[in-house]
Amino acid sequence: MPETVLHVNGRREALTLDPETPLLWVLRDTLGLVGTKFGCGGGFCGACTVHVDGVATRACAILLATVAGRPVVTIEGLAHPVQRAWAELDVAQCGYCQAGQLMTAAALLARTPAPTDDGAAPTCEFARPCAAILAAASGALADHADAASSVDSANSVDSAEVAG
Secondary structure: OOEEEEEOOOEEEEEOOOOOEEEHHOOOOOOOEOOOOOOEEEOOOOOOOOEEEEEEEEHHHHHHHHHOOEEEEEEEOOOOOHHHHHHHOOOOOOOOHHHHHHHHHHHHHHHHHOOOOOOOOOOOHHHHHHHHHHHHHHOOHHHHHHHHHHHHHHHHHHHHHHHH
16 A cells, blocks of 8 residues: 555554555554544534544544645644633533534634624534633633623523423
8 A cells, every 4th residue: 555644633654554544543553643433424513523635524524645745734733712711611521522512613713703693603502612612712711701601690590490
């Protein structure tokens, strides 16, 4: 097999692998970068999201040959304010897809540095991911943390209401 050069998280990797191997398995099985998760295998769920040339890309749906010579950033190589916002606002739920969500949020902020909650930010079922994206964009994490707590309090269900 021919050698394929991959640039992952700023490191040059010379790989002798089948060029038709999905990037996800190259990252996880060959390079040991297991932060990128397998979810659906079809590029729908986003758990495997990485950046290729700065664009959010589903690693399960792109082949090694396609990314040869191009910069790839995984969650292990991401250094972005959205990570701090995610932690400060307690965005994570089960955690499995968090890497993909963070990579997607960072790519959104790269192309839309000042999103608003009027449609430029993704529509979220939960308030915390959107609050974290807006907080990372504005740099005002403490203000947004208070706002997210207020939203959560307003949306919480009182156990007496459920029992009654």
